Amino acid sequence: MQYVAFASFLGLVCCLFWNVIAVTTAWIKGEGVKIWLLAIIYFISGVPGAYVLWYRPLYNAMRTDSALKFGLFFLLYVFHILFCVFSAVAPPVVFEGKSLA
Template sequence: MMKLILLALWLGVKIWFLAIIYFISGVPGAYFLWYRALYRAMRTESALSYGWFFLFYLLHIAFVVYAAVAPPIIFKGKSLAGILAAVDVIGDHVIVGIFYFIGFGMFCLESLVSIWVLKIC
């Protein structure tokens, strides 16, 4: 537990609040913007509903690709575990850098799976 507290102090409180916001808004956002929209589109066969689903799903793919890169534009790029943040952190803290690289790999995997899902739709 002490290591998490020290990590929070090292990264800053703003980064942890952003992580909590991403976590809390991610699941309800996915439900309301993708799953429910796709369900309604398939139930009513409405082109507008399909359009809303594809619009928000493309925004999701753009966010995941942005998160995989994590440019230091917002909050020095450390709120998302991307490749640029991982390279920046690995020199100072190896363990934290490894976690950032794992996050980068997960974001890459998520972007590939999301593109594959869009392809089969």
């Protein structure tokens, strides 16, 4: 299970880095700087946030074999997945409907 979570964490890092590259390219082509700043903030806060909020709790749960820590991991990981879906769908209520992903 920890290898799947590590692959998920690395996938998140790669996706957020690719997001920064894509938004930088769009910014160079003439898009506004606002969405570029959001991509940078998302990368800077998303990678350490994912590590602290769901990868490290899984590591601690695997190390101590604690059911409560596994429950915390699953709860936080569900919030992470829901935020990823929200970012990809990009409803028009946030940032004029521009995607965070």
